Amino acid sequence: MAELNTGDGGGKKGGGKVRSKKSNPGVDLTAMVDLAFLLITFFILTTTLSKPQSMNLALPDEPKIDDPIPPETPAWRTLTIVLGSGDKVLWYSGRTDGPPLDGPVVSGYGKSGIRDLILSKKKGVDDRNKSLGEPDLEKVGITVILKPSEKSNYKNFVDILDEMAITGVKKYATVDITPADIKFLETNNIY
Amino acid sequence: MAKLKMSKKSTKVDMTAMCDMAFLLLSFFIMTATAKVPEALPVETPASTVQTKLPDENLGTLSIAKGKVFYGVTGRDIRSETLKRMGEKYKVPFSDADLTKFALIDGFGVDIRQMKQLIDMKNEERMKENVQPGIPYDSINNQLTDWIQISRNVTKELHEKDLDIAIKGDAKEEYPTVKKVLDILQKQSKNNFFLVTGLRSEDF
Numbered sequence: 001m002a003e004l005n006t007g008d009g010g011g012k013k014g015g016g017k018v019r020s021k022k023s024n025p026g027v028d029l030t031a032m033v034d035l036a037f038l039l040i041t042f043f044i045l046t047t048t049l050s051k052p053q054s055m056n057l058a059l060p061d062e063p064k065i066d067d068p069i070p071p072e073t074p075a076w077r078t079l080t081i082v083l084g085s086g087d088k089v090l091w092y093s094g095r096t097d098g099p100p101l102d103g104p105v106v107s108g109y110g111k112s113g114i115r116d117l118i119l120s121k122k123k124g125v126d127d128r129n130k131s132l133g134e135p136d137l138e139k140v141g142i143t144v145i146l147k148p149s150e151k152s153n154y155k156n157f158v159d160i161l162d163e164m165a166i167t168g169v170k171k172y173a174t175v176d177i178t179p180a181d182i183k184f185l186e187t188n189n190i191y
Numbered sequence: 192m193a194k195l196k197m198s199k200k201s202t203k204v205d206m207t208a209m210c211d212m213a214f215l216l217l218s219f220f221i222m223t224a225t226a227k228v229p230e231a232l233p234v235e236t237p238a239s240t241v242q243t244k245l246p247d248e249n250l251g252t253l254s255i256a257k258g259k260v261f262y263g264v265t266g267r268d269i270r271s272e273t274l275k276r277m278g279e280k281y282k283v284p285f286s287d288a289d290l291t292k293f294a295l296i297d298g299f300g301v302d303i304r305q306m307k308q309l310i311d312m313k314n315e316e317r318m319k320e321n322v323q324p325g326i327p328y329d330s331i332n333n334q335l336t337d338w339i340q341i342s343r344n345v346t347k348e349l350h351e352k353d354l355d356i357a358i359k360g361d362a363k364e365e366y367p368t369v370k371k372v373l374d375i376l377q378k379q380s381k382n383n384f385f386l387v388t389g390l391r392s393e394d395f
Contacts, residue, residue: 029206036213043220054357054385055241059377083366148366154255155237155362157369158388162239 055161059174076128078143079121081114082181083160084190085151089114092184093121104184109159118144118167144172147181151191230254231298231318232261232325237362238391245385249352251342252387254298256361258368259325260335263298264342268349270294273342277303280337285310300325303334328371336375343381356384 075094082090084106091114092103107114125142134140144164148157164172185191232254247265254261264270271290278285281303285293289310300323301309309317316322328335339356346354356376360369376384 029210033206033210033213036210036217040213040217040220043217043224047220047224053239053241053390054243054245054387055239056243057358057384057386059373059382061380061382062377148370150365150367152366153362154360154364154366154369157366158237158239158360158362158386161386162241162388165239165241 055158055165057161073143077125077140078145079118080145080147080181081160082177082185083146083148083152083156084185084188085149086190087156088190089156089160090181090184090188090190091117104188106188106190109156109163114160115163115167118163118169122167122169141170144169146172146174147177148174149177149182149185149191151185231323232256232259232300233320234359234361235363236359236387236389239386239388240391241388242390243385245357245387246355249346249350250355250357251339252298252357252359253339253372254300254359255364255368255372257364259300259323260328260368260372261298261300261323262326262335262338263296264346264354266346266350267294269342269345270296272345272349273338274306276341276345277334277337280341281334283307299323302327302332328375333375335372336379339375339381340379343379356381357387358384359387 079091079093082104084090088106088108090104090106092105094102107117122142129140146157146160148160182191234254234256249265249269251262251264254263264273271294274285274290274293277283283303283306285307289307292310293306296310296317299306299309302324309323312322326335326338327333343354346352358369358372376382
């Protein structure tokens, strides 16, 4: 099947009987199938790639004047990450008005950078909460404070939010940078 | 012993069914594909592992790159109504022809006073680089706030839904610019939005 017969029996000239040609109605579809699959591949690739992905970001309400002061989180439950220049971050635990509990330490983004630290800090807070007998571990879990500096770019911001999603940190907040944080960045040469 | 005869079966396969299926799939993909529209402000988005799909309707997109901010909303009815109200607010009159033509523009980045010239431009001219300087969003002349606020009001009236906001920032954009845009949204109590990102695997 699948081919057109042309010039069948060319050698028998001058034969007596005139035979009707046994023409085959099938057409060779190979090229057509090739083309169709090529186009399918093209359309599959373009449609899935053009759909943009996105991530959700929720910010708190603008604070109002008569808002009640929120309860303070103990310093050991917090981790502050300051985004500096040159794709570097700086992290510390606790407050800036005295020496921090831990840090400040310069680190990078991603698997080889800050991820292990976030995971170990998270585990540390969870363990300490467990030993204190807290009923709801999620509610008193680690609070990460993100402080993007003016020298960081949008990619850094998305990267660190992504890191929150990967490490499963439920409580994080983006906060304006303070002069004390800038001083930390400056002494570590990433501002 | 009998001679072994080579069977004279043809090696050709019937491709009719395969061809049918291939074209069926092809027509499906062509019909579902959406044409990619050229953007006035080219933005290279950063990548993330989170995969939330963007909504298709009632979406306002803020593109941020090189310190410029562009804005665009989906839905033609919302677009023309928003422009009408912006014109009233800034005392710039727009004709009905302007409004219908504006409804076809996906994203723009000009001062409201230059909007008339932008609408009169041809499509190719409009897409050229540096034709559109970005929407003013500083504290003296904050048209971006009005654009967002008015398009949100219009969406609420026409479609009875709150407008979702997507932020499409360039990876190299400096944070202060992004922060300004976030502040504008936060001031309107729009605290929940989408950050448009590319896709990457989890061990980057």
